[in-house]
Amino acid sequence: MKGNIDSSSQYAPRHFSYQRILSQEVHIGNSALGGNHPIRLQSMTTTDTMDTQATVAQTLRMVAAGSEYVRITAPSQKEAHNLAEIKKELKKRGCEVPLIADIHYTPNAAEIAARIVEKVRVNPGNYADKKRFKTIEYTDASYQAEIERIHERFSPLVKICKEYGTAMRVGTNHGSLSDRIMSRYGDTPEGMVESALEFVRICEDHNFHDIVLSMKASNPQVMVQAYRLLMQRMQAAGRIYPTHLGVTEAGEGEDGRIKSALGIATLLQDGIGDTVRVSLTEEPEYELPVARFLVNHFVKQAPLAPAINEPLPDPPIPINPYAFQRRKTLATGSFGDGQVPRVVSDLSHLEIQASSLIEAGYTYIPALDKYNFSDIAADFVYLGKKVPPYELPGGLSAVFDVDTWELLKDRNRAFPYFSSPAAFVAATSQSEMLNFVALNSQQLPPLLEQNPKDFETCVWILEAEGCLPAHSWRRLLYTLEGKGWKQPVILRVDKGETANYYSDQDLAEHLRMGEEAQSQLHVSASCATLWVDGLVDGFWLEKADASLLRTAFGILQLARMRITKTEYISCPSCGRTLFDLQETTAKIRKRTEHLKGVKIGIMGCIVNGPGEMADADYGYVGVGVDKIALYRGQEVVTRAVPPAQAVDALIDLIRQDGNWVEP
Ligand code: SF4
Numbered sequence: 126m127k128g129n130i131d132s133s134s135q136y137a138p139r140h141f142s143y144q145r146i147l148s149q150e151v152h153i154g155n156s157a158l159g160g161n162h163p164i165r166l167q168s169m170t171t172t173d174t175m176d177t178q179a180t181v182a183q184t185l186r187m188v189a190a191g192s193e194y195v196r197i198t199a200p201s202q203k204e205a206h207n208l209a210e211i212k213k214e215l216k217k218r219g220c221e222v223p224l225i226a227d228i229h230y231t232p233n234a235a236e237i238a239a240r241i242v243e244k245v246r247v248n249p250g251n252y253a254d255k256k257r258f259k260t261i262e263y264t265d266a267s268y269q270a271e272i273e274r275i276h277e278r279f280s281p282l283v284k285i286c287k288e289y290g291t292a293m294r295v296g297t298n299h300g301s302l303s304d305r306i307m308s309r310y311g312d313t314p315e316g317m318v319e320s321a322l323e324f325v326r327i328c329e330d331h332n333f334h335d336i337v338l339s340m341k342a343s344n345p346q347v348m349v350q351a352y353r354l355l356m357q358r359m360q361a362a363g364r365i366y367p368t369h370l371g372v373t374e375a376g377e378g379e380d381g382r383i384k385s386a387l388g389i390a391t392l393l394q395d396g397i398g399d400t401v402r403v404s405l406t407e408e409p410e411y412e413l414p415v416a417r418f419l420v421n422h423f424v425k426q427a428p429l430a431p432a433i434n435e436p437l438p439d440p441p442i443p444i445n446p447y448a449f450q451r452r453k454t455l456a457t458g459s460f461g462d463g464q465v466p467r468v469v470s471d472l473s474h475l476e477i478q479a480s481s482l483i484e485a486g487y488t489y490i491p492a493l494d495k496y497n498f499s500d501i502a503a504d505f506v507y508l509g510k511k512v513p514p515y516e517l518p519g520g521l522s523a524v525f526d527v528d529t530w531e532l533l534k535d536r537n538r539a540f541p542y543f544s545s546p547a548a549f550v551a552a553t554s555q556s557e558m559l560n561f562v563a564l565n566s567q568q569l570p571p572l573l574e575q576n577p578k579d580f581e582t583c584v585w586i587l588e589a590e591g592c593l594p595a596h597s598w599r600r601l602l603y604t605l606e607g608k609g610w611k612q613p614v615i616l617r618v619d620k621g622e623t624a625n626y627y628s629d630q631d632l633a634e635h636l637r638m639g640e641e642a643q644s645q646l647h648v649s650a651s652c653a654t655l656w657v658d659g660l661v662d663g664f665w666l667e668k669a670d671a672s673l674l675r676t677a678f679g680i681l682q683l684a685r686m687r688i689t690k691t692e693y694i695s696c697p698s699c700g701r702t703l704f705d706l707q708e709t710t711a712k713i714r715k716r717t718e719h720l721k722g723v724k725i726g727i728m729g730c731i732v733n734g735p736g737e738m739a740d741a742d743y744g745y746v747g748v749g750v751d752k753i754a755l756y757r758g759q760e761v762v763t764r765a766v767p768p769a770q771a772v773d774a775l776i777d778l779i780r781q782d783g784n785w786v787e788p
Contacts, residue, residue: 136357136446137395141439141600143427143593145396146356148367151335153292154223154243156193158337158399159367164424165400166416167369168409169196169227174204174211174700181214183409188222190410191417191634194400196225196246198700200732205237212241225294227699228252229301229732232278239285244292244337249324250301250736253278263308271305276327283331292335294369295324299342299351301736312739314340314351314447318358325366337400339369343694344740345388345684346449348372349657352392353446367399368392374694374726374737377406377710379645382415382638383676384683386649389416391657393423394595404697406710406727412697414638415646421631422650423593431591437570440603444658451659452606454613458540458559459504460584460662461613465687467662468677469524469561469615470669473509482506484670487518500689500721501678507542507561507665524561527552546572549583561586561665563617566597569604577610585614586665595654602660615663616655620673621647645676656684691720694738695727702729704747704768712772713745719788723779726756735759742784745775757782 138144150160158165168187172179174197184195199205208226215222226238226245232252239245253275263271286293297317302310310316317340328336338359340351352368359365372388385403392398401420403412444450456462470485479489479496486502489495496518506517507524512533517523522538530541531554543549543562562580564572565588572580585605590597602614621644636643655661664677681687693714698706710727717725726738727745731754734746744756753771754764755778766774779785 136353136360137397139396140442140603141596143394143396143423143430143596145424146365148365148399149334151292151337151367152290153194153225155221156223158292162399164393164398164420165193166191166413166420167194167196167225167400167402168192168412168416169198169402169404169697169699171409171698171702172700174198174200175207177207177210177214180211180700181218184211184215184222185218185220186408186410187413188220190413190637192222192409192413194223194225194244196227196402197242199226199228199231199234199238200701201231202234202237204700205231205234205241208238208241232282235282236285239282239291239293240289242291244294245282245286246294246296247279247282247324248296248298248301249320250298250303250306252324263305268305268309272323275323276330279324279327280331283328283333286335287331287333290335292337293328293333294337294339295321295328296339296341296369297321297351298373298733298737299340299344299347300373300739301733314347314354317342317347317351318355321355322358334364334366336366337369338366339371341371341373342388343372343374343384343737345372345384345391345653346657348388349391350447350449352397353395356397357447368397369400369402370398371402371404373404374696374728376693376695377707379642379675379679380683380693381405381407382642382645383649383679385415386419386646387653387657387680387684389419390422390650390653393419394593394654406695406697406707409697411638414634415642417631417634418638418643418646419650422647425628425631426592429591430593430596437573437604440600440607443603443606444660446658449657449659452602452614452661453611454662455581455611457582457584457613460559460615464662466664466681467504467615468674468681469505469507469663469665470503470674471507471665471667472669473507473511474668477508477511477513479513479515482518482521484674485521486671486674487521501675503666503669503674504663505540509542527554530556546575546580546583549580550575556582558582559584563588564601565590566601569601573604573608573610577608577612580610580612583612584662585612586617587614587661588617589619589651594651598652598655599660602655613662614660615665616652616661617665617667618648618652618673618677619667620644620670621651641672644672645679648673648676649680652680656680656686659686688722691718691722692724693727694724694741696729696734696737698729701732702747703750704729704753706747709745709768709772713775716772716776717779720779720784720786723784725775735761743775743779745771 148159223243228235342348401416403415454461475481487496510529527541564585724741726741728734752765
């Protein structure tokens, strides 16, 4: 891999243990952010801002669920004015939670809101700049003239914030970079960072520093790269503003949780992030336990993580943290060298019956004596010492303990497992094609004294060491990489037994999501950074079942490493949404979830929707009352379809493009 970064471009102080980056403190009403304050949780209302009672009721539910700030959209002056009513009603009910006005396009609404609420959020892509999906050539002079125009347009808000003690979030979204930024930097993390820093410079010109920054994207890799770059730039400049973490338009249910975990957990692991908002296409109060779980995963577990006591020095960082590049490895059987990541389901804890394979994605049909398998079926099953008395489904290979494997008559589609590199070296027989070898950090120093060529048929199964295994996985992998060991690596993960690490109150709050959701978050948060940085080639699912298998394939899909299903990019909805986004998303999902690899955006409004779903193949976007626009990529195909016909029209569009298959 190339892209070694030198210490001057480091974005985080530590890569192999948890240390939160110390940002400057910003006061937001009665709840300070950054510095040594806890990582704050927040969410956003989905009600119409003009409906004071509904917004107040939802705010109270969010606060009860743990929201420490509440964001409310203010699309125009009338909503901005109504924030005063909402605030008054909340106060009457004893609630003084800091409110944040969410602004897009409307400086006049921002200037009203900044006098009322504790914080305003502006999007530098559309506050005083334009987004029309046009590439406009800017000369240096015309570019500078635009910046001066923005300075003039944005300065009044900065002055109001300063006068009223109102904080500000400069929140860049990948999908709504201005034409000007796009023309110079393209659709890149660098463009996202520069877009925010232009606004920060204007704030600093006015000696205003109550600033929070965010770099959201619906693609976790882009989002992570942008925050890291921002952090590196702020460290180099000597002033670190607090950061607000979020993956935009993450979607609903397990996809939304996994996608959020991939982006947010990767950054938290590096010590980045002072406040978190998880955006799900669900009621906002359901976002908070997810955010809490992710924060707890690092903050509460870090003191319990084992100290690294191996004798090897910290390795150099072999990746470019600001651009994705998959680790280059040897091709070992069906692993590595750019092949899709593989999944091994450990079924050694189950009775070996044909029906047990359902936990690995294969459903046995006795009447036909055959298997049905889905797109999310394991590539290998580990059976330990249990040799099945029946033939495995075609396409499925098996892994056995080496002593059992040695005795097999038919080793076609059967491979050995070794409990350590030493066991591999000592074995009397090995596969010529593919050997699975467990590896942990204690076994690494003696391994590195050997000749890597003797291990060219090995795939390393990295053991999870301690409660935050990604640090030790990363250290081990960087060490292997630094020494030129190029075997593919897979991660051993389990469903997570986190009960020991949390207080009873934490556990009760986590449980509000349900056990399956907790497990999805545990697995995703544990390994997020390894996938986001393209370092690994598969999963070994310990004590696997269908739910752990689904989580693993969900991670591979949402990290864009192995596409097995339709991807939905849906916004969480807000006061701009004029249709039931959750119900519509469910309808669209029901009709299209078999369209493997197709990305569908479902967005509440035309103001931000098209930008936010920049990545989607098709879009379903609310335009106004009873009007839906359909998009092919970024191109509007029809602008005013009645909602009752819009899902059929979307499917017709997919059909016209030849991308439809019958379910
Ligand atoms: S895209 Fe969705 S969440 Fe974003 S502003 Fe529009 S309706 Fe609100």
